[in-house]
Amino acid sequence: MPGIDGIMLARHIRNFNNKIVIWGLTANAQAQERERCLASGMNLCLFKPLTLQKLENSLGTLNTLEPHCQLGEFIDLEMLNTLTMGDALLIRQMLEKSQQENAQDLKCAQEVARLGDWPGLHHHLHRIKGTAQILGASELYRLSLRLENHQPMQQQDNIMQADLLELEKRLKTLSDEIDRFYAA
Missing domain, CATH: 1.20.120 (Four Helix Bundle (Hemerythrin (Met), subunit A))
Incomplete structure (x- = not known):
């Protein structure tokens, strides 16, 4: 994405909407990259190459995901x-x-x-x-x-x-x- 990365985009989205589900997809499979993605407000961080089986398994969790918290209602x-x-x-x-x-x-x-x-x-x-x-x-x-x-x-x-x-x-x-x- 020109001028903004997924982490920054997730932060911006979370400032306005805590309920939307955000998934990241990255080629950087290091643990700290996953942590950065989740810390930015993403619900899930997937790594390339993404197989259909992995995508199907991840999509299957959508109905069981707990709604994103409402932290923004308690702090600024x-x-x-x-x-x-x-x-x-x-x-x-x-x-x-x-x-x-x-x-x-x-x-x-x-x-x-x-x-x-x-x-x-x-x-x-x-x-x-x-x-x-x-x-x-x-x-x-x-x-x-x-x-x-x-x-x-x-x-x-x-x-x-x-x-x-x-x-x-x-x-x-x-x-x-x-x-x-x-x-x-």
Whole structure:
């Protein structure tokens, strides 16, 4: 394709449509090329020479493919693309690192909240909020900000606990969507 390769085309398509099935076909059968194709948003990467049997087998999976995830509903993919100058591998590394860090910070936040360590809770919520801001996860950011600004009072502890449970739920949903995005 003149002026654009399949990887760039897949990225552009994913910015506008996460549901369409995208397959790549390349002569470069190296594992890292397959990973690059999948990281760009392709659902499948096939290698030349492509036999009719391989094509038939691949086409047979179309009805069983899980619909492409809706990661773009949780984070700002366009902003991430701009931040990383379109580097799909860097985006993947950022998303995977955010999964790890968010899981660790949530675990610590829950523990220090249980112990009544408000400065410790503030620290971990601030980190989650910062990650949400970088990813453009606006709902997660607002929830983290509300929790971070929570003033510990006995009558409000139930509200904070409910918000912490909501934070856990949203972080799990985001993590699941990241996994689904790279599994597709």
